[in-house]
Amino acid sequence: AQSVTQLGSHVSVSEGALVLLRCNYSSSVPPYLFWYVQYPNQGLQLLLKYTSAATLVKGINGFEAEFKKSETSFHLTKPSAHMSDAAEYFCAVSTSGGYQKVTFGTGTKLQVIP
C-alpha cells in the first residue's frame, strides 16, 4: 500500500524566508511522487513530480524537491517565500498499476507573513 505523510498542517514563514514543507512516503515499490498546490476555491495545480530521472526535481514558481530514498522523504523547498505562495500544498504518491490513482497527503497550509 502507498501513503504519504505531511508533517505540519500549517506552516508560517516570513516573506523572503526559506519555505520547507515536509513529506514522507511509504511504498512497497518505487514510487512516483508529486507536489500539488491549491489556491482557495480552485483545483490542484502540479508544482513538480519525481519519476526517477533525477533526485532533485525543479518545479514551477521556484519550487524544488529532493527525493531521498534512505529517508523516504520528498520535501518541498523554495529559497525565498513570496506572498503569492500562500496556499495549501499537497504531497502525493502513485505506484505502478497503469492507472491514475494518486494518494494524497493531508495537506499543509502555507501562510506568508509580510
Place this chain on the structure above:
Amino acid sequence: KAGVTQTPRYLIKTRGQQVTLSCSPISGHRSVSWYQQTPGQGLQFLFEYFSETQRNKGNFPGRFSGRQFSNSRSEMNVSTLELGDSALYLCASSETGVENTEAFFGQGTRLTVV
C-alpha cells in the same frame, strides 16, 4: 488548449436526492479520475475511467457511481444524498492514465447537502 471543465461549480441539494456532476477533460485525454475533498478526510480517490472503462475504484459506497462517454467526458452520480456527502468534488484528466503522467485538475464542483 482548454483545461478540465467541471459543471456546475456549485450545487445545493437536499438529503435523499441524487446528483450528477459533469467533467470534460482536456482534449485528447482519455483518463478521467474523480476525487472527493473534505476538511475532515482530505482528498480521497473515488474512481478512474479510461476509454469508457472503470479501471479502479476507491473505498466509497455504491451510492457513488460514474461513467465515461466515448468522447472521454465523464459524469459521476451520487444517489440518496447524505449530509456527509457535502464536499468539493474534483475531476482530473491525463493523457494515458499511466502512473507517472501529470493529472490536470478542474476547479471542482462544490456540493452542499442540506
